[in-house]
Amino acid sequence: MGELPHISSGDAEGLLNSYLGVGYKPVHFSELYGSGTNKAIEHVGWIEVHAENYMGRGGLLPARLRALQETYSLSLHGVGLSLGSEDGLDKEHLTRLVELVSDYSPFLVSEHLAWSSHGGRYLNDLLPLPYTNEVLDRVCRHVDEVQSALGRQILIENPSTYLGFDASHIPKPTFLESMANRTGCGLLLDVNNIYVSCRNSGVNPDDYLDDFPVNRVVEIHLAGYAEDQTPEGVLLIDNHGGPVSPPVWDLFHRLIGKTGYLPTLIEWDTNIPDWNILHKEVLKAREVMSAAHQAYSLEKAG
């Protein structure tokens, strides 16, 4: 992990703000840029963008991203490396990522435990993997390849899942921990994804979080989900299209109680709201993180 370069040293408020991030959407440029050096008002220390939206691109979007980098730290979040692909990594795409990371020097680079490409065609979704030794070997090989090409650590996110595989025989937290131990990668823990996946598969999210290798977590994502109501029941859909739900805030509180402060991002990718609505989510994250961190500090002191 790189440093959080915008930490206000010696200032508790500034320290807390430096951990709070938002998924940057071009529609919010004015509000974020307008805050200028007075970023403490906004309580936002960093922004994250999807790496693929900036690869090989010139013009307005990258110019604005560079302008924001003067105030905010930047995290690059990839969605297209297809780390679980049976085909192997797309070398051209890896080269694009290497160039992008070199151009923007982000403080975090992350990807997903998923696959999305096959036979030279790309499916724009994070498709599930069976948790087997064979898949663990394959993913670790690919993570090694990426970290070697980038010359730095990457973080791997636990995606939401809607189904399982008969072949799976390794619990997902164990799979993630083994991957982190073998490759040295960090974990990006998406709390909403835990809740969605657990609800969809009938697992208690608290139990899942207790099993999660939180000591390997470097970044946290928070987002909203949608409910797909059908005659057979409810399926939670990880659509990043609304506010963070109360049970996800509760899980986040429990998580920070275990880890202390960690860079935490509000993701809102569809039905993108006005900045003030998104900002309220940042303030809520700040409030929960602050309260949970106090509990964490007391426990550490005790």
Added chain:
Amino acid sequence: MSNQKLFFDALTNANFPPPDGLTETSLLGAISSMPLQERFNVYRNNVFHSLIEALKAAFPLVEKTVGTAGFKILAHDFAREHLPSNPVLYTYGQHLPDFLEQYAPLSHLGYLPDLARLEVSISAVCDAPDHQTYPAQKLAALTETEISKLCLDFAPCVRIQASPWPIHMLWAFLNDKGDDPIMKPQEIMVFRHDFSPIVRLLPPGGFTFLEALKAGKTLGESMQIVEASGTVMPPESMQSIFNDVMQHDLVKSVTIKG
């Protein structure tokens, strides 16, 4: 056959059932009531919904022409035949104009493929890599003969298009900037200036002139190619295009040939 090939085939064929080996059950044995087919459909819907959204973002004028519902059907039909070849989705849809040429449900809108080509050009110039520009004032000292021998190395943010349709009028009309188009062929230059796309109507012969220049011909040779094509383009038209190109920083470098 690989597991991911089976998953891929089932995902991209609406009539295929989920592949074998999937389950609703977690490792802890808990069972949710939602059937497997519904669960699998989440992935299928995610893939095609996101591709349709990417196409909507790239082709707002085509969508305005055919309507929201019509565009969704078109985009879905296109996505099924043309999945992206890589994850850089802001470039997705470059084959849509050619797809529209063969797309029977919208064949009555003969201008639609060229409108889509214009939108491909707009996206391409907006997103083209940034470039160093050649300062136009450096050309002030050149003689007329030297200018006629100039070759221009164009920046990547310039595209040209010749259409049998009133493409500039269509663009203006759909952007609420012009009257109803009247039927006539038009040629355009699309470029980026100050981060914004500009769609410039070219005089007759302008496309041929710029096409020759972009191919590496000198200004003089390009004028001769226009004349040979049978199009009458007055010198002031050529001058106007040349000035447009230089004043908007659309040239990376120049050389004087021979």
